Amino acid sequence: xxxxxxxxxxxxxxxxxxxxxxxxxxxxxxxxxxxxxxxxxxxxxxxxxxxxxxxxxxxxxxxxxxxxxxxxxxxxxxxxxxxxxxxxxxxxxxxxxxxxxxxxxxxxxxxxxxxxxxxxxxxxxxxxxxxxxxxxxxxxxxxxxxxxxxxxxxxxxxxxxxxxxxxxxxxxxxxxxxxxxxxxxxxxxxxxxxxxxxxxxxxxxxxxxxxxxxxxxxxxxxxxxxxxxxxxxxxxxxxxxxxxxxxxxxxxxxxxxxxxxxxxxxxxxx
Amino acid sequence: xxxxxxxxxxxxxxxxxxxxxxxxxxxxxxxxxxxxxxxxxxxxxxxxxxxxxxxxxxxxxxxxxxxxxxxxxxxxxxxxxxxxxxxxxxxxxxxxxxxxxxxxxxxxxxxxxxxxxxxxxxxxxxxxxxxxxxxxxxxxxxxxxxxxxxxxxxxxxxxxxxxxxxxxxxxxxxxxxxxxxxxxxxxxxxxxxxxxxxxxxxxxxxxxxxxxxxxxxxxxxxxxxxxxxxxxxxxxxxxxxxxxxxxxxxxxxxxxxxxxxxxxxxxxxxxxxxxxxxxxxxxxxxxxxxxxxxxxxxxxxxxxxxxxxxxxxxxxxx
Numbered sequence: 085x086x087x088x089x090x091x092x093x094x095x096x097x098x099x100x101x102x103x104x105x106x107x108x109x110x111x112x113x114x115x116x117x118x119x120x121x122x123x124x125x126x127x128x129x130x131x132x133x134x135x136x137x138x139x140x141x142x143x144x145x146x147x148x149x150x151x152x153x154x155x156x157x158x159x160x161x162x163x164x165x166x167x168x169x170x171x172x173x174x175x176x177x178x179x180x181x182x183x184x185x186x187x188x189x190x191x192x193x194x195x196x197x198x199x200x201x202x203x204x205x206x207x208x209x210x211x212x213x214x215x216x217x218x219x220x221x222x223x224x225x226x227x228x229x230x231x232x233x234x235x236x237x238x239x240x241x242x243x244x245x246x247x248x249x250x251x252x253x254x255x256x257x258x259x260x261x262x263x264x265x266x267x268x269x270x271x272x273x274x275x276x277x278x279x280x281x282x283x284x285x286x287x288x289x290x291x292x293x294x295x296x297x298x299x300x301x302x303x304x305x306x307x308x309x310x311x312x313x314x315x316x317x318x319x320x321x322x323x324x325x326x327x328x329x330x331x332x333x334x335x336x337x338x339x340x341x342x343x344x345x346x347x348x349x350x351x352x353x354x
Numbered sequence: 355x356x357x358x359x360x361x362x363x364x365x366x367x368x369x370x371x372x373x374x375x376x377x378x379x380x381x382x383x384x385x386x387x388x389x390x391x392x393x394x395x396x397x398x399x400x401x402x403x404x405x406x407x408x409x410x411x412x413x414x415x416x417x418x419x420x421x422x423x424x425x426x427x428x429x430x431x432x433x434x435x436x437x438x439x440x441x442x443x444x445x446x447x448x449x450x451x452x453x454x455x456x457x458x459x460x461x462x463x464x465x466x467x468x469x470x471x472x473x474x475x476x477x478x479x480x481x482x483x484x485x486x487x488x489x490x491x492x493x494x495x496x497x498x499x500x501x502x503x504x505x506x507x508x509x510x511x512x513x514x515x516x517x518x519x520x521x522x523x524x525x526x527x528x529x530x531x532x533x534x535x536x537x538x539x540x541x542x543x544x545x546x547x548x549x550x551x552x553x554x555x556x557x558x559x560x561x562x563x564x565x566x567x568x569x570x571x572x573x574x575x576x577x578x579x580x581x582x583x584x585x586x587x588x589x590x591x592x593x594x595x596x597x598x599x600x601x602x603x604x605x606x607x608x609x610x611x612x613x614x615x616x617x618x619x620x621x622x623x624x625x626x627x628x629x630x631x632x633x634x635x636x637x638x639x640x641x642x643x644x645x646x647x648x649x650x651x652x653x654x655x656x657x658x659x660x661x662x663x664x665x666x667x668x669x670x671x672x
C-alpha cells in the first residue's frame with residue numbers, strides 16, 4: 085500500500101503535535117520554570133531538610149522494594165515458564181492485579197489489613213510494629229504497585245530460550261543451583277535488567293498508594309512525589325517545580341538505561 | 355552396554371512408548387530409526403534421564419539407572435538444536451562439565467584444547483556460539499558432551515537442523531570419531547540413509563514400539579515387517595508381495611513360469627540407474643530399477659510389452 089505524500093506529512097505532524105502537547109511541552113516547561121530564577125534558588129529549594137529527607141526516603145524505599153520484587157519476579161517467572169502445577173493460569177492472571185487496581189485502592193486495602201484497626205495491624209501494633217503512617221507501609225505499597233514488572237519481563241524471555249540449555253547443563257553434571265547461576269540467569273539477565281529499571285521508575289514515581297498509607301509526615305514519611313504535592317498545595321510553585329525537576333531527572337536517567345538495555349534484551353544478545 | 359527393558363511412557367492419554375526393550379552393545383554405534391512421532395526421541399530422553407518412564411527400567415553398564423538423575427548417569431547428550439550456552443565462549447562451553455566437577459584449571463585447559471582438536475575446532479576457543487556455523491556448533495556440543503568422559507553418548511537427531519551437504523560430511527566424520535573414541539553411542543534419526551551409512555546396529559521404531567533390531571544389511575535384506583521394508587528403501591508391490599525395485603528383472607518374452615505381463619508406461623534415465631514405470635494387467639503400477647546396460651539391451655520405450663519376474667531376498671507378503 086502506498087500512502088500519499090501529503091497524508092504522510094499530515095500524519096507525522098499530528099503525531100508529533102500530539103507528543104509535543106502531551107509530553108514535551110509540559111516536561112520542558114517544568115524545567116523552564118524550575119530554572120527561571122536561577123540555579124541558586126533551585127539548589128536551596130532541593131536542599132532543605134524536608135527535601136533531602138524526602139529524597140533519601142524515596143531512595144531507601146526503592147532500595148528495599150526493587151530487590152524484593154526482583155527476587156520474587158525471577159522465582160515467579162521460573163514457576164510460570166517452567167513449572168507444571170494446578171492454578172497456574174489463575175496465578176498468572178493474579179500477577180497483573182497491581183496493574184489493574186487503582187493505586188489509591190491499593191493504599192486503602194493496605195490500611196484495611198495493616199491499619200491499627202485492621203486485620204493484622206492490631207497484632208503488629210501490640211508487637212510494637214507500626215506499618216501504616218510509617219516507612220514499612222510505604223515499602224509495602226511500593227512493592228505492591230511495582231510487583232509485576234520483573235515477572236512480566238522475564239517470563240517471555242524464559243519461554244523463548246526454552247529449557248534445552250538447562251537440560252544440557254544437567255546432563256553435564258550441574259545441579260539446579262549451578263544451572264541457575266551459570267546458565268539460566270546469564271540468559272535472562274537483560275530481561276531482568278529491563279524489569280528492574282521499570283520497577284525503579286515506578287517505585288520512585290509512585291504517588292497514589294503511598295499517599296494513602298504514608299500519613300505525609302514531613303521529615304518522616306514524606307517521599308519526593310508527596311513533597312511535590314505538598315509544595316504545590318501550599319502555593320510554593322517554585323519549590324514544587326524544583327522537586328519535580330529532580331524527579332524528572334531521575335526519570336530521564338531510567339529512560340536512558342532502558343534505551344541502552346532494550347535492544348540487547350530484544351536481540352537476546354549475550 | 356545400555357539395556358532397556360519393558361519401558362512404557364504416556365503423555366496424558368497418548369502412549370509414546372509401549373513396552374519397549376532394547377540392548378545397545380558396548381562400543382557400538384546404534385541408530386534409533388523411525389518416522390516423527392514414533393517415540394524414538396522419548397526413548398533416548400528416558401535413557402538420558404531427561405524423562406522418567408511410567409514402567410520398565412534402564413540399565414547402563416549393568417547398573418539400574420532408572421532412579422538416577424541425569425547429573426549422575428554418566429551420559430553425554432547432544433541435542434538437535436545444539437543447546438549451546440550462548441553467553442559462553444567455545445572454551446567455556448566445552449569446559450562446563452569439568453568446571454562443575456571442580457577439576458584443576460590446568461587439566462581443564464589441556465582437556466578442552468585436546469577435545470577441540472579432535473572435533474576440528476582448534477583455534478576457535480575464544481569464539482562465541484553465534485560466530486560458528488551450525489555444523490561447528492554441533493561439533494562443539496559433541497566436544498562438550500565428550501569432555502566429561504561419558505559412559506554412553508546419546509545423540510538426538512544431531513544433524514537434523516543442518517543442510518544436506520553438511521549433514522553428509524558430519525555423518526562420515528562422526529563415524530570416524532566413533533572408531534577413534536569407541537564410546538557406546540545411541541543416535542536418533544529419521545533419515546534411513548544416515549542410519550544405514552554409520553550405524554553398526556539399527557532399531558527401527560514405529561507407533562511407539564520397536565519393529566526390528568539388526569545390522570543395516572540384515573534389515574535391508576530380511577525385513578521383518580512391511581513397515582521396516584518400506585522405511586529402509588524403495589519398494590514395489592507386485593501382486594501379493596513387496597519387492598525392492600532393483601530385484602525386479604524384465605525380459606522381452608515370456609520365459610518359464612511366474613512371469614507377469616506388463617506394459618511400460620514411462621522410462622526415466624537417472625545416470626547409471628534407469629527407473630522403469632510399468633503397469634500390470636490388473637491395472638496396478640510397479641516401478642523397476644535397472645542398470646543402464648540392462649535398459650539399453652531391452653531398448654524399452656513407452657507402450658512396450660515386457661515380462662516381469664522378481665528375485666532377491668527381500669520379498670514380503672503383504
